[in-house]
Amino acid sequence: MKYVVAFYAVDRAYGGPEEGSWWYDTGELVRLHRVCLTEAAASRLAVRANRLLDLVQRGQRRLDSVLYAGGRYRACVFEHAVPPRFPQAPPRYE
Numbered sequence: 001m002k003y004v005v006a007f008y009a010v011d012r013a014y015g016g017p018e019e020g021s022w023w024y025d026t027g028e029l030v031r032l033h034r035v036c037l038t039e040a041a042a043s044r045l046a047v048r049a050n051r052l053l054d055l056v057q058r059g060q061r062r063l064d065s066v067l068y069a070g071g072r073y074r075a076c077v078f079e080h081a082v083p084p085r086f087p088q089a090p091p092r093y094e
Contacts, residue, residue: 001039001080002035002036002080003036003039003078003079004034004079004081005027005034005035005076005077006029006031007030007031007049007074007076008028008029008031008076009027009030009071009073010025010072010073010074011025011026011027011028011072012025012064012068013025013026013090015090015091018093019093022093024090025063026086027076027086028085029083030073032082033045034048039064039077041077042077043077046076049074050074050075050078053073053075055072057071057072
């Protein structure tokens with residue numbers, strides 16, 4: 001199997017008014033980084049990339065801030081194919 005590490009621009013989307021309103025995380029594919037042969041190697045690479053991204057993005061607003069206006073990135077690991085965005089469909093409140 002092959003595991004892909006990809007970078008995503010992350011944001012929050014409004015889910016609905018239930019329970020005083022709720023939000024969910026979204027991501028838009030920015031760049032494929034690397035293909036690894038094992039999940040462990042891909043996970044190590046993503047953890048390291050996310051640590052570096054946290055250092056670089058330290059001065060920016062947090063994703064859960066009301067004033068967040070974009071500009072944060074995360075490294076994610078996927079098996080085989082990389083989706084152009086996540087989630088594929090908006091989650092439903094249950």
